[in-house]
Amino acid sequence: xxxxxxxxxxxxxxxxxxxxADADAGPTQxxxxxxxxxIEWLLPNHDYAGQRFVDLKQxxxxxxxxxxxxxxxxxxxxxxxxxxxxVYKGLMYITTVTSTIAIDAASCMIRWRHDWRxxxxxxxxxxxxxxxxxxxxxxxxxxxxxxxxxxxxGHLIALDAETGKELWERLVANAEKYELMIMAPVIxxxxxxxxxxxxxxxxxxxxxxxxxxxxxxxxxxxxIPEEGxxxxxxxxxxxDKPHGGGGIWxxxxxxxxxxxxxxxxxxxxxxxxxxVRMGKNLYTAAMIVLDAKTGKLQWxxxxxxxxxxxxxxxxxNPLYSAVIDGxxxxxxSVAGKDGILRAVDRDSxxxxxxxxxxxxxxxxxxxxxxxxHTCPGVLGGFEWSSPSYxxxxxMLVAPTVDWCGVFRKADELxxxxxxxxxxxxxxxxxxxxxxxxxxxxxxxxxxxxxKYQSKRPMLAAVTTTSADLIFTGELTGDFxxxxxxxxxxxxxxNIGGPVTAGVITYAANGKQYVGVASGxxxxxxxxxxxxxxxxxxxxx
Amino acid sequence: MxxxxxxxxxxxxxxxxxxxxxxxxxxxxxxxxxTKEQAATGRDLYAEHCASCHGMMLEGxxxxxxxxxxxxxxxADEKHSVGDLFYIVRTLMPYGQPATLSKPxxxxxIAYLLMINGYPAGRRALPLDPAVLDGIIIRPRRP
Numbered sequence: 001x002x003x004x005x006x007x008x009x010x011x012x013x014x015x016x017x018x019x020x021a022d023a024d025a026g027p028t029q030x031x032x033x034x035x036x037x038x039i040e041w042l043l044p045n046h047d048y049a050g051q052r053f054v055d056l057k058q059x060x061x062x063x064x065x066x067x068x069x070x071x072x073x074x075x076x077x078x079x080x081x082x083x084x085x086x087v088y089k090g091l092m093y094i095t096t097v098t099s100t101i102a103i104d105a106a107s108c109m110i111r112w113r114h115d116w117r118x119x120x121x122x123x124x125x126x127x128x129x130x131x132x133x134x135x136x137x138x139x140x141x142x143x144x145x146x147x148x149x150x151x152x153x154g155h156l157i158a159l160d161a162e163t164g165k166e167l168w169e170r171l172v173a174n175a176e177k178y179e180l181m182i183m184a185p186v187i188x189x190x191x192x193x194x195x196x197x198x199x200x201x202x203x204x205x206x207x208x209x210x211x212x213x214x215x216x217x218x219x220x221x222x223x224i225p226e227e228g229x230x231x232x233x234x235x236x237x238x239x240d241k242p243h244g245g246g247g248i249w250x251x252x253x254x255x256x257x258x259x260x261x262x263x264x265x266x267x268x269x270x271x272x273x274x275x276v277r278m279g280k281n282l283y284t285a286a287m288i289v290l291d292a293k294t295g296k297l298q299w300x301x302x303x304x305x306x307x308x309x310x311x312x313x314x315x316x317n318p319l320y321s322a323v324i325d326g327x328x329x330x331x332x333s334v335a336g337k338d339g340i341l342r343a344v345d346r347d348s349x350x351x352x353x354x355x356x357x358x359x360x361x362x363x364x365x366x367x368x369x370x371x372x373h374t375c376p377g378v379l380g381g382f383e384w385s386s387p388s389y390x391x392x393x394x395m396l397v398a399p400t401v402d403w404c405g406v407f408r409k410a411d412e413l414x415x416x417x418x419x420x421x422x423x424x425x426x427x428x429x430x431x432x433x434x435x436x437x438x439x440x441x442x443x444x445x446x447x448x449x450x451k452y453q454s455k456r457p458m459l460a461a462v463t464t465t466s467a468d469l470i471f472t473g474e475l476t477g478d479f480x481x482x483x484x485x486x487x488x489x490x491x492x493x494n495i496g497g498p499v500t501a502g503v504i505t506y507a508a509n510g511k512q513y514v515g516v517a518s519g520x521x522x523x524x525x526x527x528x529x530x531x532x533x534x535x536x537x538x539x540x
Numbered sequence: 541m542x543x544x545x546x547x548x549x550x551x552x553x554x555x556x557x558x559x560x561x562x563x564x565x566x567x568x569x570x571x572x573x574x575t576k577e578q579a580a581t582g583r584d585l586y587a588e589h590c591a592s593c594h595g596m597m598l599e600g601x602x603x604x605x606x607x608x609x610x611x612x613x614x615x616a617d618e619k620h621s622v623g624d625l626f627y628i629v630r631t632l633m634p635y636g637q638p639a640t641l642s643k644p645x646x647x648x649x650i651a652y653l654l655m656i657n658g659y660p661a662g663r664r665a666l667p668l669d670p671a672v673l674d675g676i677i678i679r680p681r682r683p
Contacts, residue, residue, distance in 0.1 A: 410631050412670075414627045416624045416627060416628055418614065419632075420628075420632060422632070424631065425631050425632060426638070427636065427637055428636050523602075
């Protein structure tokens with residue numbers, strides 16, 4: 001009896017010590033709540049608000065031209081590579097389709113690598129007959145020494161951030177049915193929050209909260225209401241034709257003080273054949289605001305009612321405060337593939353401004369069998385990279401795609417399992433007619449301050465600093481540093497492959513660096529083959 | 541009239557037996573799915589519109605193979621019909637320029653695709669009738 005009491009006490013002590021060690025490993029909830037002040041990179045968009053602003057001034061307008069690659073990490077992967085790296089205590093964490101990697105954030109020296117071998121069925125890597133690499137990992141989430149990411153076969157996995165050792169795994173989505181958890185998750189208190197795409201396969205979207213300690217499901221919100229749920233009445237039409245969509249594939253923003261999660265919901269399906277889904281089609285192409293602890297809907301704002309152009313809502317960050325007519329207002333930046341940037345008051349839910357940042361044409365015209373030339377095309381508009389908010393200049397800096405095309409409704413609607421459920425087709429304008437914009441906007445009024453034109457759509461993440469610099473990248477392979485005041489390019493370096501995701505800046509060992517991810521993106525962007533690399537830039 | 545209906549019913553029964561499956565065997569029933577002439581026309585169309593991505597023998601290139609294990613896994617699962625295959629190809633292909641060929645051209649390409657995948661040609665042309673195409677379930681091809 002006495003032995004058992006002693007053993008129990010020892011186990012309890014060991015458990016508590018382990019818990020304490022995990023908490024010591026960080027980042028703690030308090031650190032995550034204050035990530036906006038961090039000169040590392042703790043969350044996919046730097047902080048819960050998704051401002052992507054870092055108070056670092058070593059790299060300036062005067063010395064930006066002296067930037068040089070410090071080191072390059074080659075992940076050895078030629079599949080989709082669009083991670084949002086994290087940096088904490090000098091380690092950088094990146095993800096590929098199957099691997100999770102920790103490298104030294106100043107030297108690229110590898111600390112550990114974890115390779116996931118799928119245990120459940122994956123989504124077939126074809127759409128129709130085209131390879132699109134439907135799964136890609138946009139990154140991981142980190143808290144209390146635990147790194148969590150999703151996998152191509154529907155698992156959430158947790159790794160020890162120090163060693164890469166697997167802590168737990170849990171099957172939470174059916175990847176074979178294209179429930180793909182592409183986005184980098186969010187960790188808030190004891191919950192890991194993530195959602196699923198891809199709408200075009202006729203999935204019924206959801207976002208869920210899972211226990212950080214073991215992946216156990218805690219809550220789930222269906223973006224396509226089930227029969228009897230609120231919003232189900234906004235869908236009507238042919239009962240023998242399935243409807244769905246509402247994928248969630250971009251990391252939500254979070255107001256940690258109020259525990260509110262701001263989620264961007266994708267388009268309805270079938271995409272171009274609206275007659276079988278008459279109504280507003282809630283909650284597609286909408287921002288939904290959820291209680292992060294329970295998943296309960298607090299309020300929503302639909303941006304495109306009854307979408308017919310594959311215009312996902314993709315962006316619900318940054319959260320920021322600005323002075324409007326002399327009053328401080330709490331705002332959220334809302335944007336999607338319709339190409340329009342909006343600011344919405346988080347308290348009154350009023351729209352403060354809306355400003356088109358791409359070519360808009362025939363946006364209200366339904367696709368016909370003959371075809372309608374429309375802008376934006378199916379690729380937006382805004383894709384997965386959000387505006388950055390610079391509080392020192394009260395400026396939003398937004399990357400966009402400007403590429404139009406012809407939408408055609410099919411002469412019949414057919415759902416073929418495992419194939420795109422478009423209800424029509426889309427023909428791109430010639431690739432030489434595609435372009436991108438980086439646009440600086442007054443965050444209070446929506447007034448455009450300057451525009452930078454890229455030769456190709458702009459997909460890369462945008463980061464701003466207190467030195468009034470902007471770091472971003474282009475499909476051409478260029479990493480660029482832009483003057484935030486004028487929009488002039490101060491530095492350009494071609495890293496050899498398209499830059500379509502993470503571009504971050506941080507300090508390690510007291511020195512400012514810029515991390516740039518480059519690799520394969522989906523075939524429809526028409527970029528050459530590339531390898532997955534992470535390049536770290538620094539001053540000499 | 542009754543005799544006509546009976547004849548029609550018998551013909552329908554035979555036709556149904558002919559079209560309900562393709563397996564890649566050399567039985568008489570399955571010799572009637574498409575013709576060599578269709579596949580030859582389809583070959584030329586495929587070369588012009590599809591081969592640059594999928595390879596001339598459907599072996600794959602910048603895009604997926606349309607033959608071998610990939611085809612068997614994606615299409616020959618007894619859940620998809622030739623009608624499904626025809627619908628996807630004619631509404632989504634060629635990639636970036638979908639729905640730009642005529643339906644007879646698409647059906648000839650389907651015939652070529654079936655031929656390369658080992659489903660034998662015969663005397664009956666693959667028709668455009670959706671009801672007929674939907675009735676042709678693509679079954680696994682035996683090695």
